[in-house]
Amino acid sequence: MNVITVSVTLAAVILCYNEALASCTYYREPCFYQNQFYFLGERWQSDNCETCRCKRWGYKCCTRFWTPIGLPEECIALWDQKQCQYQIVLRKDETKECQKEPMAGVL
Structure with a gap:
């Protein structure tokens, strides 16, 4: 911890x-969000309070609740x-x- x-x-x-409250969505497409490309490993925050990260296979966006x-x-x-x-x-x-x-x- x-x-x-x-x-x-x-x-x-x-x-x-709470890890149980975090949910992730996986996108098997280029790391492109709101007219911007992201490189491997780069992170950004979506309009839905999700943290997104560019991966080799696409990107994933996860909700995070404190x-x-x-x-x-x-x-x-x-x-x-x-x-x-x-x-x-x-x-x-x-x-x-x-x-x-x-x-x-x-x-």
Whole structure:
């Protein structure tokens, strides 16, 4: 297990990557996405929050979900499709983030 440190909101929150929630789609075609060619080994992010990687046989795109756990009662996690990540905000006022603190996550 790799441990990473990230600067995100809330000291008590842990981000967990659940391998079971990741799903991959395999494309047996040239590494071409949104009018751009990619070389062997190159990675890019799709519009659907997928991480794609060029392989010898084509490319694969996998969804990745980092799930916040251990939130205090006053906070909730909202999915931000544009940034492909959760935003940790106050339950009573979703326009305000919870207190910003460094924290650890598990990869």
